[in-house]
Amino acid sequence: MLSTFYRNAINSSLRNVKLMDTGEGRTFDRTDDPVQDQPRALKRSLSKEDRVYEAAAVAGGLSTLVILAFIGFFLFARSSLVFSEVGWGFFTSLSWRPDASPPEFGIVAILYWTVIISIIALAIAMPLSVLTALFLVEYSPRSLRGPLRALVDLLAAIPSLIYGLWGLFFLQPHLVGIARWLSDHASFVPLFRVNEPTFTGSAFVVSVVLALMILPIVTSIVREVLEQTPPGEKEAALALGSTRSGMVRSVMLPFARGGIIGGSMLGLGRALGETIAVAIILSPSLIISPRILETGTNSIASLIALKFGEADELSLSALMAAGLTLFILTLTVNFIASFVVARSRSGAGVDA
Amino acid sequence: MSTVLSETREFQVEPASGTLIADAVSCWFGERKVLDRVSLEMRPLTVTALIGPSGCGKSTFLRSLNRMHELVPSARFAGRVLLDGEDIYDSSVRATTTRRRVGMVFQKPNPFPSMSIRDNILSGRKLSGMTTPNPDEVVELALTRAGLWKEVRDRLESAGGALSGGQQQRLCIARSLAVDPEVLLMDEPCSALDPTSTMKIEETIKEISDHVTVVIVTHNMQQAQRVSQQCAFFLAAENQPGYIVEVGETRKMFSNPDDPRTEDYVNGRFG
Amino acid sequence: MRNLSQTQDETLPGDTPRSLKNWRIDDFSLLAGSAVAAISTTWVIYTALTPATGKTGFFLISYITFLLLYVMTCTLELGKQNAFDNMWTVLTWSAALLLLAPLITILLYVIIKGFAGLNLDFFTKDLSATGTLDSGGGASAAIVGTLQQVFIAVCISVPLGLLTAVYLNEVKGRFRRPVRMFVDAMSGIPSIVAGLFIYAVWIIALGNVFSGLAAALALSILMLPTITRTAEEVLRLVPDGMREGALALGATRWQTTYRVVMPTAASGLITAIVLGVARAVGETAPLIMTSFGSTAMNANPLNGAQDSLPLFVYRLIANPFPAQQQRAWTGALVLVMIVLVLFTIARILGARASGKRR
Numbered sequence: 009m010l011s012t013f014y015r016n017a018i019n020s021s022l023r024n025v026k027l028m029d030t031g032e033g034r035t036f037d038r039t040d041d042p043v044q045d046q047p048r049a050l051k052r053s054l055s056k057e058d059r060v061y062e063a064a065a066v067a068g069g070l071s072t073l074v075i076l077a078f079i080g081f082f083l084f085a086r087s088s089l090v091f092s093e094v095g096w097g098f099f100t101s102l103s104w105r106p107d108a109s110p111p112e113f114g115i116v117a118i119l120y121w122t123v124i125i126s127i128i129a130l131a132i133a134m135p136l137s138v139l140t141a142l143f144l145v146e147y148s149p150r151s152l153r154g155p156l157r158a159l160v161d162l163l164a165a166i167p168s169l170i171y172g173l174w175g176l177f178f179l180q181p182h183l184v185g186i187a188r189w190l191s192d193h194a195s196f197v198p199l200f201r202v203n204e205p206t207f208t209g210s211a212f213v214v215s216v217v218l219a220l221m222i223l224p225i226v227t228s229i230v231r232e233v234l235e236q237t238p239p240g241e242k243e244a245a246l247a248l249g250s251t252r253s254g255m256v257r258s259v260m261l262p263f264a265r266g267g268i269i270g271g272s273m274l275g276l277g278r279a280l281g282e283t284i285a286v287a288i289i290l291s292p293s294l295i296i297s298p299r300i301l302e303t304g305t306n307s308i309a310s311l312i313a314l315k316f317g318e319a320d321e322l323s324l325s326a327l328m329a330a331g332l333t334l335f336i337l338t339l340t341v342n343f344i345a346s347f348v349v350a351r352s353r354s355g356a357g358v359d360a
Numbered sequence: 361m362s363t364v365l366s367e368t369r370e371f372q373v374e375p376a377s378g379t380l381i382a383d384a385v386s387c388w389f390g391e392r393k394v395l396d397r398v399s400l401e402m403r404p405l406t407v408t409a410l411i412g413p414s415g416c417g418k419s420t421f422l423r424s425l426n427r428m429h430e431l432v433p434s435a436r437f438a439g440r441v442l443l444d445g446e447d448i449y450d451s452s453v454r455a456t457t458t459r460r461r462v463g464m465v466f467q468k469p470n471p472f473p474s475m476s477i478r479d480n481i482l483s484g485r486k487l488s489g490m491t492t493p494n495p496d497e498v499v500e501l502a503l504t505r506a507g508l509w510k511e512v513r514d515r516l517e518s519a520g521g522a523l524s525g526g527q528q529q530r531l532c533i534a535r536s537l538a539v540d541p542e543v544l545l546m547d548e549p550c551s552a553l554d555p556t557s558t559m560k561i562e563e564t565i566k567e568i569s570d571h572v573t574v575v576i577v578t579h580n581m582q583q584a585q586r587v588s589q590q591c592a593f594f595l596a597a598e599n600q601p602g603y604i605v606e607v608g609e610t611r612k613m614f615s616n617p618d619d620p621r622t623e624d625y626v627n628g629r630f631g
Numbered sequence: 632m633r634n635l636s637q638t639q640d641e642t643l644p645g646d647t648p649r650s651l652k653n654w655r656i657d658d659f660s661l662l663a664g665s666a667v668a669a670i671s672t673t674w675v676i677y678t679a680l681t682p683a684t685g686k687t688g689f690f691l692i693s694y695i696t697f698l699l700l701y702v703m704t705c706t707l708e709l710g711k712q713n714a715f716d717n718m719w720t721v722l723t724w725s726a727a728l729l730l731l732a733p734l735i736t737i738l739l740y741v742i743i744k745g746f747a748g749l750n751l752d753f754f755t756k757d758l759s760a761t762g763t764l765d766s767g768g769g770a771s772a773a774i775v776g777t778l779q780q781v782f783i784a785v786c787i788s789v790p791l792g793l794l795t796a797v798y799l800n801e802v803k804g805r806f807r808r809p810v811r812m813f814v815d816a817m818s819g820i821p822s823i824v825a826g827l828f829i830y831a832v833w834i835i836a837l838g839n840v841f842s843g844l845a846a847a848l849a850l851s852i853l854m855l856p857t858i859t860r861t862a863e864e865v866l867r868l869v870p871d872g873m874r875e876g877a878l879a880l881g882a883t884r885w886q887t888t889y890r891v892v893m894p895t896a897a898s899g900l901i902t903a904i905v906l907g908v909a910r911a912v913g914e915t916a917p918l919i920m921t922s923f924g925s926t927a928m929n930a931n932p933l934n935g936a937q938d939s940l941p942l943f944v945y946r947l948i949a950n951p952f953p954a955q956q957q958r959a960w961t962g963a964l965v966l967v968m969i970v971l972v973l974f975t976i977a978r979i980l981g982a983r984a985s986g987k988r989r
Contacts, residue, residue: 068794167913281821
């Protein structure tokens with residue numbers, strides 16, 4: 009049975025309806041309407057099936073968070089051994105000598121080279137990516153665009169191992185020639201000087217291969233972002249008498265700035281963590297130097313890969329600590345990248 | 361009332377600066393023809409309004425006047441468009457030069473949001489490769505002609521995207537004027553704006569027609585009556601290409617047109 | 632009667648479309664001329680003037696000279712603005728070709744080096760009976776290992792990835808934004824870190840031995856973000872109208888997702904899985920510390936070190952003996968072929984998925 013309140017409310021609204029039926033006009037003064045209009049709480053009552061389903065989905069969603077947390081936790085736990093041995097020295101020492109007494113583990117030189125090769129790789133890849141993305145969006149013949157996109161994606165799908173093999177056996181001899189030429193003729197630039205004329209396994213060679221590996225990632229993101237350029241602005245530039253490149257420079261590139269930065273950072277993150285291609289090519293060295301053309305470089309990921317086989321318990325703990333450092337580094341870079349892309353004018357619709 | 365074109369397609373009158381003549385312009389998108397041999401003379405320093413129901417190819421015609429039509433990949437074109445007697449579609453003429461001489465204002469205002477108001481005005485000159493020895497004067501003149509100077513003179517460095525819709529449209533007009541065009545094409549410039557802004561823009565149109573030839577596409581017949589001196593009425597049957605039914609002085613077109621279809625349209629019997 | 636101001640004259644200046652090409656013979660000759668001049672100049676520099684060496688150096692210098700000459704001649708002929716415009720066109724074309732060149736050389740190089748070792752033995756025998764100098768034996772252990780490990784990884788990561796995608800797009804839970812951020816972050820995990828993690832948890836903490844299962848666990852961590860993100864994109868493309876229609880008919884949310892949304896997105900979801908598999912197949916680093924690799928066949932993924940194709944290649948390429956290296960290259964060729972096939976399947980499915988939606 010309906011309560012009095014509801015009955016009155018229904019009656020009064022029915023009254024209004026009746027009046028409308030008879031064709032009499034009526035103006036409505038909202039202040040004398042007795043019916044309250046507080047929003048009602050709408051409770052979802054789900055069937056049992058749906059409750060299980062939603063719980064499972066939530067579990068799935070949270071599993072990502074859980075996994076990441078676990079990774080951080082376990083790596084940290086396993087590194088405690090080496091931290092108790094060398095303490096903060098891990099972050100200040102340059103040497104990695106498990107057989108010394110006392111054993112020395114330091115990540116500084118390795119971190120230095122990791123960052124250097126990644127930055128050089130990005131410096132090479134970023135302009136090429138932007139130009140390639142522009143080609144895909146503006147300059148290429150329309151019929152070729154689909155296949156070209158597929159080729160870029162294919163480059164991304166090639167395993168790191170293959171890049172390493174190709175880089176070592178095919179590309180390196182060519183790059184060595186360039187490196188030699190640079191060190192001979194361009195040594196006024198301190199970067200290009202060498203102490204000994206060995207050019208294999210250098211930061212330069214590793215960086216070039218890394219650049220090729222991150223190129224597809226950055227290109228895809230920049231392409232997606234460029235495709236979102238508002239057509240009205242592009243038309244406006246052309247209607248003012250601009251050439252195509254003028255329109256690109258004044259409308260498309262400023263619009264894509266967020267995506268370019270975010271995409272580059274994602275590429276940087278990928279370069280930082282790249283393992284096998286680097287491990288195959290490089291000639292490990294723990295010396296910090298600006299001589300990128302000379303043999304001898306390093307990276308945290310390749311260190312772990314190469315030293316794992318012969319590691320004793322303490323060394324293993326040191327490798328775990330190195331892994332933790334890399335984990336935090338790449339996570340931070342990737343977070344910032346997603347943030348930059350999402351916040352930018354261009355990134356609103358992009359899946360980075 | 362009639363066009364200047366004679367049987368032999370020669371000109372009898374010396375074209376003044378800012379004379380735009382369309383000579384049997386046809387436009388296609390792929391296989392679909394949307395304009396059929398439209399000819400029209402747009403007299404210098406006057407406002408010509410292109411009216412007609414939607415879908416008749418008025419905008420396409422407008423865009424063929426400054427070579428924006430060909431930016432669509434499947435677009436095709438036939439005929440000639442003569443600017444001061446010279447065919448802008450000739451292979452010796454660069455499209456970018458034409459677009460500087462024949463400016464365009466679009467339906468949706470599109471100032472460059474990442475640039476300041478001042479940079480927006482100067483952007484046209486920069487993009488079309490003009491040198492600007494006196495940028496402040498150019499900015500002031502363009503904004504004054506567009507009727508926006510008093511409102512924004514104190515905030516020339518603020519972003520172009522931060523203005524209201526009507527102000528943005530006047531900014532776009534100023535930007536187009538800054539490159540010193542001979543003709544200004546306007547594609548339904550007020551349809552996205554409120555009535556007050558519309559009024560301001562109509563005032564602006566009347567003023568700038570002292571310096572540039574104006575061709576305006578509009579759905580609003582009252583607007584055509586208010587701003588234009590000459591009108592061209594476009595029509596298209598379903599799935600047929602558009603064409604001009606009648607061209608004439610605005611006053612005559614709206615009071616005493618020659619063609620019965622024109623009369624039906626301007627009296628609101630269809631549209 | 633048609634309009635009054637137009638003649639119906641058939642000799643109107645053409646009703647056939649005009650050619651509006653911007654590219655004229657002058658432009659082409661500018662380009663070709665600069666190219667020829669650049670190459671000849673570089674040739675002179677190389678042979679007569681400086682003792683520079685190397686083919687690559689030659690190409691680099693010719694290219695730079697070409698660019699300079701082209702810009703100069705364009706400026707003289709067409710003006711600064713158009714010269715700039717042409718330069719950008721050349722630059723973007725160059726970038727695209729630069730991208731294409733490595734792709735082609737990689738594929739060709741691997742095919743050329745690996746082809747010689749392709750024979751039936753490669754796929755049917757393992758290396759337990761081969762000495763270091765012998766050329767018999769093959770990669771059967773590695774291939775079996777790869778297949779098993781990837782299969783297990785798929786069984787783990789696909790349900791989890793689909794559930795996460797469903798959470799993000801269908802259930803739209805409260806933690807949507809952080810979860811999406813974390814999925815993105817997870818896709819950036821270095822593969823070696825995933826391997827270290829599983830080593831720390833599964834092998835050290837839980838005391839298990841090296842096994843294919845451990846490798847599969849590491850691989851699923853790497854596959855998960857790829858599957859999740861691609862699946863989420865695909866689910867997002869399913870029109871809301873379908874979901875609303877199902878709900879309006881009285882379906883539960885589970886039924887809507889399971890019977891309406893997922894079948895619609897089916898080919899897209901399979902594409903997501905295939906892309907995830909393509910990623911996993913080529914991963915080497917995490918395998919070093921989880922399945923460890925071996926020369927003998929181990930068909931039990933749950934117990935004992937197991938070989939897999941990437942480890943096979945990685946291990947053998949470092950070996951100085953030509954027979955071993957040949958095997959490594961053939962293994963690399965097989966790996967590339969697998970990735971190519973998976974990639975092509977993913978694209979065909981993806982094209983069909985988007986085509987269907989039209």
